[in-house]
Amino acid sequence: MKIIKPAPLGILTRPYRAHGREHLGIAIPVMATLGATPQIVSESELWNTVGDELAGYTLDAAMPKSHAEFLVSANAYGKYCERGHRGDRANTCHVGIRFAGVEKQLRVSGERNWNGNTATAAKPFESLRIDWPHAYGGAGYADNPVGRGFSSAIGDDRNTPSLLPNIEYAANALTQRGQHAAPAALTPIAPSWPQRSALFGQLDEVWHEQDRPGFPRTMDRRYFNVAPLDQQLPAHTALPDGAAYEITRLHPEREVIAGVLPALRARSFIQRRQSELLTEIAMRLTTAWFIPHRERVVMIFHGVAEIEAFDAHDIACLLIAAEASSQARSAEHYQRVFELRMDRQHGALHALRDSDLMPASTAASTPADSTRDNAGTPGDPSQGAWQRNLLNRARSLADEAALSAQHAGIPFPADAFATSPGPTHAPRLDDLAEFVQRQEQLASEQRAALDQTRQRIENEHAAHCPPTAPRRGPPTLPHDNTPPVDPIDPVYSVQAGMADMAREATLKLRQAYRHAAHYQEAAPRLDANTAAARTIRNRVITLHANGESLAGLDLTGADLSGLSLRGALLSDAMLENADLTGADLTGATLSDAVLVRATLTRATLRGANLSRANLSLAHCDGTDFDEATLDGALFDRTQFHRCKLRRASVERARFSQCRFDSVDFREARLSDLAFIEQAFQHVDFSRAQIRKLALIQCTAEHVGFSEGRHSRLCLHRHLGGRYPFRSRHVAPGRLPERQRAGSRRLLARHAQRGELPSSQREGRQFQPCEDRPMRLLRCLPAQRQSARRADRERLPGAHRSARREAGRCGLDRRLSAGCRSARRKPARSESVSRQSRRSFAG
Structure with missing residues (x-):
């Protein structure tokens, strides 16, 4: 249920059942200052004050009350005590309140005892709480079991000192021992005391059959009136607007506080689900709770709405407001406010505007304003x-x-x-809200003007300059065509500095091209039958045959298919869109090379060094990368089909939107890799050494991780596939949130068939699948020797331990019960110690 309210108003709600129907009780507390011109204060001050001053009491139960009432949380102060006949203080004073035609006067005294049949003189006091523990009562006195003075009236030892009540009605003060008096206080009555519990009704068979767990039909609604009877107004269902009050001697500095309550009216609206319109709920001001020493009063408005769900789930939104009693607003106004605050774009800004839901005349100005x-x-x-x-x-x-x-x-x-x-x-x-809308309009106008200026400049530029061709291929590198200068010539140092700058610029251009070549348009591939293609091919053959370096050559689009370039030095070479079909690059150095869109079908790069090379958009079909070094390489939308990467080193490489089909990663070293939204089909990671590998939101089918060393392996939110694990060593990792039943098969094999328990367990961790309510697991450390013995002998005690730990850790019963299906008859009867348990802890 969404709540829409202004900042100063509080809100309390309580669903309940009465007479066989569901209801929602609504209470709106609002705090105001005391005095002739009251002001509404903030909700934060309301709850801070309530927490400090109403300790031990509930502000309100959010239940509709039968009639109006008032409460007072106050202290009496010794400075107002009366003078005795000798002029000294008698340590007794009279306090009182007059409100809405009701007057209540109390007599407050310092600590006194019965000494025999005579009361001792009252002791001085600075302040004294006016509450039930200081009123007449005590253990055994039902109307106030927390009070004092009752024990002396039921025959206790008259020679034993006994406390007298501090708070009494002035006309009913105790004068002798054994006398009874009515308890007197200004605070709420506890619900278990007979004054209220007698009104609760009977929990009989009718209640049990028809109303349970709601309130009984015999309940008297006066049960929810918590004030003493002389502070209730049975003739008034609500307090009058602007009710006057006068509080006497309940403030440390002001002997009399007089004023009126704010003339407020609360409004409450609910929006039911499947409806866009608001329905108004009638609210009544039923409670005023005075806190005179804080110069505050809490006014509480009550209302009730009939609902359908027991938890009010059928109510989508509750809107509350306050308005001046003389300036009522229409229901259409609140409907407009509701629509503005529910607006997805500017609703948060309209939510800051309290003037729509509060009267301006009673809102206290803030320093920020x-x-x-x-x-x-x-x-x-x-x-x-x-x-x-x-x-x-x-x-x-x-x-x-x-x-x-x-x-x-x-x-x-x-x-x-x-x-x-x-x-x-x-x-x-x-x-x-209006300010932001004006700023957005101004920004829109300025953006439009900026677009017009940009378009005008582009048009003027196009009129004087020829159109530029789209960027493709390697960049044009600077050439040093300056004639040589004698080192003793003063120009030599300048020329040397310019040469250094040119080399640095060349290096930066090559680096930028290597990182972004796959974002450019494709460079054209040379036709193998053209003279240019044959010239480049013959040059490469000649240089390699003479043992010369091919580093840094521009071989963009070249036809190098079928060439033997074993051990060639091709670092920094630009091979974008080159044809390397069937080429033999065994042991070649291709570090920092650009192989974007290159065709590597049936190429052999066994033992080649491809560190930091860019192989984005490359087509690798039947390519042999065995024992190659691919550390720091870049693969963006690269296609791997029937490729071999056995014993290859792949560390900190970057893969994006790649596809792996029938790829062999056996015994490869994979470290610090993240495969995000990639496709894996028939990929074998057997005996691979994996450290910090994450497969996130990948589609996978028939991917194996058998007999490897896995440290921090993460499989997250997969769309399918099965992952057989027969790991020799599994360090902390996660396999969470698989979306198909394959996850259940994977985990069942782990728990029942002992595939993962055959490993050394070092805190492996699983998290819940999305489609199955499973509690998954973290292996407890186990001693290597005990774990091997349990795996070798397949003892039933291990399965019993697994089930026992599964039940202790709250695992899914289907998972733990599956251990029964994996039992085999043991070779001999033996139990497994705690240290060798092959169990899972959640």
């Missing part, structure tokens, strides 16, 4: 200086731009910054 009102004015020098600094900075930037344009010979319009809005006032929270 006054700060915003004075922004940029002499009354707020700090805010004004901040805005002046911004404007001065803008003018300085404009002057610098004009000066730069003047030196460059570019005309600079004098009114370029004429549209500056100048100093503005910071918006109020109530105006923030």
Whole structure:
């Protein structure tokens, strides 16, 4: 249930059943100041004050009350005590409250004891809480079992001192031992005391058959009135608007506090599910809770709505508001407010505007409001200086731009910054939604103007310059065509510096091309029958035959198919879209090479060094990468089909949207890799050494990880496949959230058939699957020797231990029960010690 409310109002709700129907009780507490001109205070102050002053009491049960009442949480103060006949303080004072036509006066005394049949003089006090523990009562006195003074009235030893009540009715004060008195206080009555419990009704057979677990039909609604009877107003279902009060001697500084309650009216609306309209719930002001020493009063409005679900799940939204009793707003107004606050784009901004749901006349101004009102004015020098600094900075930037344009010979319009809005006032929270909309409109207009300017500049540029071709192929590298200079010539140092800059620029261009070649348009492939293609091919053959380096050559689109380039040095070579079909590159060095879109069908790169090479969009069909080094290589949308990567080293390589079909990773070293949204089919990771490998949201079918060393292997949110594990060593890892039943088969094999238990268990961890309510597992450490013996002998005690641990850890019963199907008759009867348990802990 979504709650829409202004900041000052609190909200309490309680679903309940009465007379066989479901109801939702609604209570709206609001705190105001005491005095002739009351102001509403914030909700945070409301709950802070309630927590400090109402300790041990519930502010409200959110249940509709039969009639109005008032409560007082207060202290009496010794400074108001009366003077005795000798002029000294008698340590006794009278306090009281007059509210809504009801007057209550109490007598408060310091600590007193019965000494025989005579009461001792009252002791001085600074302040005394007016509550039930200080009123008449005590153990055995049902109407106030937490009070004092009752034991002296039921025949206790008269020679034993006994406390007298501190709070009494002035007309019913105790005068002799054994006398009874009515308890007197201003705070709520406990629900277990007979004053209220007698009204609860009978929990009889009718209740058990028809109303359980709701309230009994015989309940008297007065049960929810918690104030003493002389603080209830049975003739009034609600307190009158602007009710007057006068509080006497309950404030440490002010002897009398007089004023009126704010003339407020609460409004409450609910939106039922499958409906866009609001339904109003009638609210009544039934409770006023005074806290005079804080100069605060909490007014509580009550209402009730009939609902369908026992937990009010059929209510989608509850909107509450307060308004002046003389200025009622229409239901259409609140419907508009509801629609504005439910708006997905600007609803959060409208939620800050309390003026739609609160009367302006009673809202207390906040320091933030006054700060915003004075922004940029002499009354707020700090805010004004901040805005002046911004404007001065803008003018300085404009002057610098004009000066730069003047030196460059570019005309600079004098009114370029004429549209500056100048100093503005910071918006109020109530105006923030309109302010943001104006700023968005202004930003939209400025973006449109910027687009027009950009288009005009592009049109002017196109009129004077020829169109540029799309970027493709390697960059044009700078060439050093300057004639040589004698080292003793003064120009030599300058020329050397320029040469260094050229080399650095070349290096940066090559690096940028290597990292981004797959984002460009494809470079054209040379036709093998053209003279240019034959020239490049023959040059490569000649250089390699002479043992010369091929590093850094531009072989873009070259036809190198079928060539034997064993041990060739091709680092930094540019081989984009080159044809290497059937080429033999065994032991070649291709570090930092660009092989984007290269055709590597049936190519042999056994033992080749491809560190940091870019093989994005390459087509690898039947390619042999056995024992190759692919550390730091880049694979973006690369296709691997029937490829061999046995004993290859792949560390910190980057894979994106690749496809692996019938790929052999056996005995490979895989480290610090993340396969995100890749496709795996018939991929074999057997005996691979895996460290920090993550397969996230991949589609996989027939992927094996048998007999390898796995450290921090993560399989997350897979779409299918089965993963046989017969690991020799499994370190901490996770296999969570597989979406098909294959996950259940995987985990059942682990728990029942002992495939993973044959490994050394070092904190392996599983997390719940999305489609199965499984609690999955973390292996407990086990001693290697005991684990091997349990695996070798397949003892039933191991299965019993697994089931026992599964039940202890709350595993899914189907998982733990599956252990029974995996039993085999043991060779001999033997139990397994705790240290060798092959169990899973969640």
